[in-house]
Amino acid sequence: MADIEALKAKAKLAKKLLESRHADLKNEVLEKKTRSALLEKKLASDPSMDEATKNAFRGALEREEGLIAMDRRKRTTKDDFESLAVIGRGAFGEVRLVRTTAKESGNVEVFALKSMKKEAMVLKNQVGHVRA
Structure with missing residues (x-):
């Protein structure tokens, strides 16, 4: 059920x-x-x-x-953001505080960006855990 x-x-x-x-x-x-x-x-x-x-x-x-x-x-990439600080580090990567680099528009937003090392994920067979 x-x-x-x-x-x-x-x-x-x-x-x-x-x-x-x-x-x-x-x-x-x-x-x-x-x-x-x-x-x-x-x-x-x-x-x-x-x-x-x-x-x-x-x-x-x-x-x-x-x-x-x-x-x-256009696909969003890491280059579309400006890093402000590192919030945390883990076994597979890090989480950074970033802001958008808005070229034309004046709206700048702040995000937490999680970047992971694919090689480490594949090596430890943790690829299924990537989606948050």
């Missing part, structure tokens, strides 16, 4: 994760449409602008959208 409850809990969690992911994707599409509509509204409000200039603005928006999409797909 406990197995069934655990399975139901896992299914509920998976459903939540999928719904959250789809909501995020929907919001991204909506934001993209909003930016495009805003640009078109600006371009339509200026009748003196020729079609070549309008197309240049549209191209710039497309390039910007491409950069935004690339940034969303």
Whole structure:
């Protein structure tokens, strides 16, 4: 009976994760449409602008959208953070207090980053314990 409850809990969690992911994707599409509509509204409000200039603005928006999409797909690495202090050391690695190195946006967040030595984990057959 406990197995069934655990399975139901896992299914509920998976459903939540999928719904959250789809909501995020929907919001991204909506934001993209909003930016495009805003640009078109600006371009339509200026009748003196020729079609070549309008197309240049549209191209710039497309390039910007491409950069935004690339940034969303970018994998987070250790290099994306600035180390502030070492919180603790263990058998397989260490935990550091880090902050994001936000280049464009001004929001800087502080995290605890756990870095582990894969070789040591494999050697001691503890790979299954990695996920926290």
